[in-house]
Amino acid sequence: MCCAVLAAVVPLDLDTIIIDLVAVPLLVLWWRRLVHSLLRWFVLWRPREKKQQQSRARPRLAFYCHFPDRLLAPGASFESVPTGVGMATRTETSWHRCLRTAYRALVDALEAVSIAHADVVLVNSQFTARVVERVFPRATRYRRPAVLYPPVPASTETPMEAESMKSLPKRPFVLCISRFERKKNLELAIQALSLLRSEAQVRKARLMLVVAGGYDERLAENVTYFAYLQSIVQEHGLNDDVVFALNVSDAVRDALLRRCLVLAYTPSHEHFGIVPLEAMRSGKPVVACKSGGPCETVVDGVTGLLCPEPVTPASFSNALRTLVLDEEKRRRFGQNAVDRAQKCFSRSAFGDRLIQLLGLGLSVPL
Known part of the structure; x- marks a missing residue:
C-alpha cells in the first residue's frame, strides 16, 4: 500500500523509474503516465509547446524481479505454479482458509497484471528468468526478462572490537x-x-x-x-x-x-x-x-x-x-x-550492465 501511494506522487519528469520487489506500483505509474500523455495531446495545442513536450522522454518503467512473490508464499514449489495457499493447518478453520485463498488469488492476480505493465523486466539470474517466464507467460511473451546480477561491495578491512x-x-x-x-x-x-x-x-x-x-x-x-x-x-x-x-x-x-x-x-x-x-x-x-x-x-x-x-x-x-x-x-x-x-559482480559491472539494458532495446537477455 505504501509503495502504491509513493507511485501516485512520484514526479513523471524522469527518464526511468525502477521498481524493486513489489510490482503493484507499476500499475499506478502506467496509468498516471497514460493520463499525463493524453493531457499533453489534448491540452497543449500550440505547435511550439507540442514540439517541446514531444521531445521530452516519458519515464520508462523497469521492474527488478528477485523472484515471483507467489513462489515465496507458503505451499509454493518449483514444479508447479500454485497460489501459495498450501495445506490447511490444524488450528485453521475453513473460513480462515477461504479468506487466505481469496487474499492469495487477489495478490497473485495483481502481481501478474502489474508486471505486464513494465517496459523492462530485469531479473537477478538466468534461473529466475526461466521461472518468471513460466509463472508470467503473458507478461513476458513480448518482453523477455533481462539478467542483471546483483553486485557485491568490495571487501574492506574494518576495525573490530x-x-x-x-x-x-x-x-x-x-x-x-x-x-x-x-x-x-x-x-x-x-x-x-x-x-x-x-x-x-x-x-x-x-x-x-x-x-x-x-x-x-x-x-x-x-x-x-x-x-x-x-x-x-x-x-x-x-x-x-x-x-x-x-x-x-x-x-x-x-x-x-x-x-x-x-x-x-x-x-x-x-x-x-x-x-x-x-x-x-x-x-x-x-x-x-x-x-x-x-x-x-x-x-x-x-x-x-x-x-x-x-x-x-x-x-x-x-x-x-x-x-x-x-x-x-x-x-x-x-x-x-x-x-x-x-x-x-562488482558495483561498476552492475552499473555498466544497468546502463546498457536501459539504453538499448533489451530484446535479447544475457
Missing part, C-alpha cells in the same frame, strides 16, 4: 552463512562434517563448522529449525566441533569470511545467493549445490565445486574434503574467485 575478536574460532573451520530456515538445508553441512571427521588429517587439524545467520525467536520456524539442527549436532557427537553464531554483526561476518577455509552453501534451487559472492570477494572457494543461482556465480573447478543434484551428505563431504585437505588448490581457487567477483 576486542569482544568481537574473541568470538572468532581459533581452529580451522568451514563456514556456513544462512538464515535458520528449513529450506536452507543447513543440516547438510553438519552431516558432511560428520563424514569428514572420519579422515585422520581432518581430525588432526581439529576442523570445525561455524553456522552463522539471522535468527528471530519470534518466528516459530526459526525456533523449531534451530532446535532440530542442535539435535543433529548431538546425534553425530559434534558438540565441540559445530558452533552456531546467531545474528552476528557485519564486522564479525566479514572476519569469518576472511578466516574460513571454505564456504559451504547448502540451499538448493536458490534464486541467486549473495553469500557465495561475498565469500568469493574475500578470496574463499565455495562448495554449493549445482542448481539455481550458484551455477551462474560459482565456476565449477575454478572458483569452487558444485555438487550435482540431488545432493547427498556424502557428495557434499567429498567436495569439502577436496578443498580442506589441499591448501594449494584452496589458494588457487580463492584467487580465481576474487578475480571473478571483481570482473563480473
Whole structure:
C-alpha cells in the first residue's frame, strides 16, 4: 500500500523509474503516465509547446524481479505454479482458509497484471528468468526478462572490537552463512562434517563448522529449525566441533569470511545467493549445490565445486574434503574467485550492465 501511494506522487519528469520487489506500483505509474500523455495531446495545442513536450522522454518503467512473490508464499514449489495457499493447518478453520485463498488469488492476480505493465523486466539470474517466464507467460511473451546480477561491495578491512575478536574460532573451520530456515538445508553441512571427521588429517587439524545467520525467536520456524539442527549436532557427537553464531554483526561476518577455509552453501534451487559472492570477494572457494543461482556465480573447478543434484551428505563431504585437505588448490581457487567477483559482480559491472539494458532495446537477455 505504501509503495502504491509513493507511485501516485512520484514526479513523471524522469527518464526511468525502477521498481524493486513489489510490482503493484507499476500499475499506478502506467496509468498516471497514460493520463499525463493524453493531457499533453489534448491540452497543449500550440505547435511550439507540442514540439517541446514531444521531445521530452516519458519515464520508462523497469521492474527488478528477485523472484515471483507467489513462489515465496507458503505451499509454493518449483514444479508447479500454485497460489501459495498450501495445506490447511490444524488450528485453521475453513473460513480462515477461504479468506487466505481469496487474499492469495487477489495478490497473485495483481502481481501478474502489474508486471505486464513494465517496459523492462530485469531479473537477478538466468534461473529466475526461466521461472518468471513460466509463472508470467503473458507478461513476458513480448518482453523477455533481462539478467542483471546483483553486485557485491568490495571487501574492506574494518576495525573490530576486542569482544568481537574473541568470538572468532581459533581452529580451522568451514563456514556456513544462512538464515535458520528449513529450506536452507543447513543440516547438510553438519552431516558432511560428520563424514569428514572420519579422515585422520581432518581430525588432526581439529576442523570445525561455524553456522552463522539471522535468527528471530519470534518466528516459530526459526525456533523449531534451530532446535532440530542442535539435535543433529548431538546425534553425530559434534558438540565441540559445530558452533552456531546467531545474528552476528557485519564486522564479525566479514572476519569469518576472511578466516574460513571454505564456504559451504547448502540451499538448493536458490534464486541467486549473495553469500557465495561475498565469500568469493574475500578470496574463499565455495562448495554449493549445482542448481539455481550458484551455477551462474560459482565456476565449477575454478572458483569452487558444485555438487550435482540431488545432493547427498556424502557428495557434499567429498567436495569439502577436496578443498580442506589441499591448501594449494584452496589458494588457487580463492584467487580465481576474487578475480571473478571483481570482473563480473562488482558495483561498476552492475552499473555498466544497468546502463546498457536501459539504453538499448533489451530484446535479447544475457
